[in-house]
Amino acid sequence: MTKLYIDPDLCIGCGACTYVCSPNALLKVDEKGVRKIIFDTKKCTECQDCEKICPTNAFKRKANDVQILKFELVKCSKCGKPTEFTYKQADKALNTLLKKSFKESIRDTLLLCNDCKRELVKENLLRSLRITEKRLLVEIV
Ligand code: SF4
Numbered sequence: 001m002t003k004l005y006i007d008p009d010l011c012i013g014c015g016a017c018t019y020v021c022s023p024n025a026l027l028k029v030d031e032k033g034v035r036k037i038i039f040d041t042k043k044c045t046e047c048q049d050c051e052k053i054c055p056t057n058a059f060k061r062k063a064n065d066v067q068i069l070k071f072e073l074v075k076c077s078k079c080g081k082p083t084e085f086t087y088k089q090a091d092k093a094l095n096t097l098l099k100k101s102f103k104e105s106i107r108d109t110l111l112l113c114n115d116c117k118r119e120l121v122k123e124n125l126l127r128s129l130r131i132t133e134k135r136l137l138v139e140i141v
């Protein structure tokens with residue numbers, strides 16, 4: 001019987017398919033800066049939900065039992081810790097953003113880990129609070 005398999009050239013390791021697979025035939029494991037997408041076709045019920053959600057149409061048909069795809073996770077541009085994104089995911093996202101001509105600054109924010117993103121949000125918030133404070137002082141005086 002032909003079974004689903006993931007074309008490693010097309011898969012960007014986003015993990016979307018793992019969230020919709022109810023029998024857990026698809027799993028996402030992030031460990032030591034590497035993401036694994038594990039596909040155990042024995043558990044697959046052929047519901048096709050993964051095919052529908054995959055942003056790159058990576059699901060193809062072929063006889064295969066277990067598949068493990070490995071992706072290096074993007075290292076945070078600030079602290080070097082692994083982020084939530086694979087390099088292929090980031091490339092795809094950046095290409096889409098660039099097409100929509102978003103600012104270059106988005107690239108730096110996108111390539112930060114969650115901790116550094118939180119820090120950045122805090123810094124920006126504090127900065128805008130300080131500006132508001134200064135404006136208020138000027139208005140009062
Ligand atoms: S077809 Fe359905 S059961 Fe099979 S891997 Fe995709 S989501 Fe999971």
Ligand code: SF4
Nearest residue numbers: 011012014015017054
């Ligand atoms: S949804 Fe598609 S691109 Fe994302 S991990 Fe699954 S197979 Fe790969």
Ligand SMILES: [Zn+2]
Nearest residue numbers: 076079113116
């Ligand atoms: Zn970081």
